[in-house]
Amino acid sequence: MEGFLKLTELSHLIEEALVPITQKAFWVVAEISDIKASGRGHQYLELVEKLDGKLVAKQSAVIWFNRFRLIQSQLGKDTRNILQKGNKVLFQLKLEFHPLYGMKLQILSVDPRITIGELEKKRMEIILRLEKGGWFEPNKAVPLPEVIQRVAVISSPTAAGYEDFVEHLFENQYGYTVTVNLFPAAMQGVNLAGEVSFQLDAIAEREDEFDAVVIIRGGGSKLDLEAFNNFDLGVQVAKMPLPVITGIGHQQDATVFDLVAHSSVKTPTAAADFVLDSFLNFERSVILAFSQIREGAELILEEQEQALDFVTNQLASLVSRRIDLEELKLKRNESKLDLKSNYLLQTANSKLDYFEKVVAWYDISKILKKGFSITRKNGKVISDASKLKKGDQIKSQFASGEKSSTIN
């Protein structure tokens, strides 16, 4: 039998062999396949590398609690977002070999840029896939009811966003009433996709009870919103039978959610305003319709009154004109009549006078020729001799000529 080693001796050999490496700190890119916290606050991770979906490398890693505190102060609120299962992260680490605990990677610090880049890449990929699949259109084509009275809200009940939304909605100055049903779900982290998906299904089943779905959360870091960049979730939203309105507090880039939803606003308060605006617009159009009706009715009545006034005046003036015309006709006829009849009478009278004279003259001639004469005193015919006194001047008319004489 050759010489054999004790385990500790082997460990020491390994330890020594590793010395050159264990002194260095390496920057390593790896995917977090698991991360757990211990009671004392140390973080235990499992790091992997995949090729074509298959595992090709795996290592255990640890972040000791005081290191973790430093990393937390560096990454701030995004710590949990970066150090999340499924993310590729750039770590600075060093190798540790302990005879008892074996080899471990001790993580010293984290450079978030790779992770952010990866997530951004993932986001763009998902957006492209959804766009190609035409998933941006369907929910936008779902008609938004004129007034959004019944709202199904997906949000976290503890989130500030939900409280803001409800407060703004219920304390509106117009007195509009909106019914709100909360379907609670996590608004960040690994559980978001599953819980939101569950609630979307629940709402879709009760689609007749609601007018729209509102998904809201208060502000957060950009990475907080990464959980919304999920392809399957995006498709589910696109397929919703009710219009989906998102108010998830994004600052610059829209998330996948915003792009597939019917409408997207910036904040929960804006989402409340969106709902209230539907009431406002409706009320405005009703008020407008009413004033148009009233104006229309008043106009018609006014026009008719004017028409009647016009006809009345027209009638009055026409009739009086007509009557004046007739009167004129009558007057003309009257005066014509007057003139004509006078003329006729005159002419007749003259004719009669003339004839009278002629006849009279003809009679007298015959008698005078017989030897009679006509005796006149002062132009008057005397037929009574006793009317003549001595000295009277008389004129005697013979058949031809006259002679004057005196009575003696």
Add this chain to the structure above:
Amino acid sequence: MARKKAIKDYGSALAELEEIVQAIDSDEVGVDKLAEEVKRASDLLIYCREKLRATQDEVGELLEEIED
């Protein structure tokens, strides 16, 4: 001119009224008929004015109701 004794409604009354005025204007109405036609026109006018007044009142009430 068609002489319907009963006045049916505002529309036909107004139409008949305008007919009469037109006839008088174009001297179609002789002196014999003038008084008769004017009487008819006057009846029509009174009917129209009353109808209009009644409508104004009713519409005014309805509009007030809606506003409340």
